[in-house]
């Protein structure tokens with residue numbers, strides 16, 4: 001018998017303007033599932049997540065060159081999870097091969113890439129497919145038509161964007177509206193205490209206009225916000241092991257890196273006062289943002305999932321006073337955009 005899914009206290013939010021309800025915390029497979037973690041340990045991670053209310057898993061065709069999707073598909077089968085209990089999202093763009101049509105957002109790659117992802121996942125459909133990057137070499141009409149086709153075929157229920165500019169998302173909506181096609185429902189974007197301009201400022205108009213949802217990645221700034229790098233690079237950590245993070249490791253020796261670590265130290269003190277960890281505080285801070293639909297957790301061990309889910313206990317502790325204290329430590333709140341050249345009509349600055 002399939003294990004029964006229980007929310008176990010996990011809150012759910014609607015994914016943008018769609019009817020899909022996503023858990024506030026989900027699980028991602030970048031660098032970990034099928035990469036640094038293979039075999040039974042993947043099962044431990046996915047089972048721990050599922051048993052604690054995380055029924056949404058994010059992956060991509062490029063993650064560990066297809067291995068992430070394969071491992072997720074295999075483990076879901078082995079655990080006997082019911083497909084209807086799960087929300088599976090994947091992303092297309094980077095491909096698993098290097099041929100001229102094996103990457104990007106041409107209709108050819110979107111359709112072929114989608115079929116290959118489903119094969120690796122051993123599934124008939126994903127819940128959401130994301131365009132992993134914008135592709136300005138392909139007409140927007142071709143991209144929107146291709147994702148619409150994928151949805152009409154039943155291979156995905158919804159589509160979204162990832163790391164697209166607000167202008168590009170807006171263009172996709174214009175094209176979809178003009179042609180009577182389905183537009184994107186969500187943006188998979190980076191949002192954390194050190195990365196705020198795009199999710200908090202640039203996207204503000206599209207949240208308002210299209211109700212765009214966000215599936216947030218790197219909410220821990222790749223682990224930096226847990227405080228694990230406060231006293232150097234621990235063995236076995238992402239900054240120590242992953243070649244693409246060599247630059248991050250080096251930057252911790254520089255002025256900018258020192259300043260970040262100093263902020264994490266101050267956040268650690270603030271977290272202690274709330275009887276929690278800096279990691280849980282950082283995750284709760286992203287989850288508190290009402291434009292966040294789900295925060296995708298990255299985890300190399302099951303214990304990290306349990307630790308990170310403590311963010312749910314921190315959420316109600318984030319009073320306006322605590323949020324102000326965090327803001328003072330960070331000192332990087334994006335400035336709101338004001339219409340240029342127009343006089344203020346009102347001294348209290350409601351323009």
Ligand SMILES: NC(=O)c1ccc[n+]([C@@H]2O[C@H](COP(=O)([O-])OP(=O)(O)OC[C@H]3O[C@@H](n4cnc5c(N)ncnc54)[C@H](OP(=O)(O)O)[C@@H]3O)[C@@H](O)[C@H]2O)c1
Nearest residue numbers: 028029030217218219220221222223237238298299300304
């Ligand atoms: N659309 C995109 O372009 C894009 C880009 C990036 C990520 N994503 C998605 O978002 C997911 C999460 O991104 P991310 O992995 O960058 O998230 P993250 O939460 O910023 O970093 C996760 C990493 O931090 C470390 N960590 C997590 N919890 C910890 C804890 N409690 N204590 C100590 N270390 C801890 C682990 O690395 P170590 O243990 O190895 O140090 C873990 O793999 C990805 O899996 C992927 O699905 C999407």
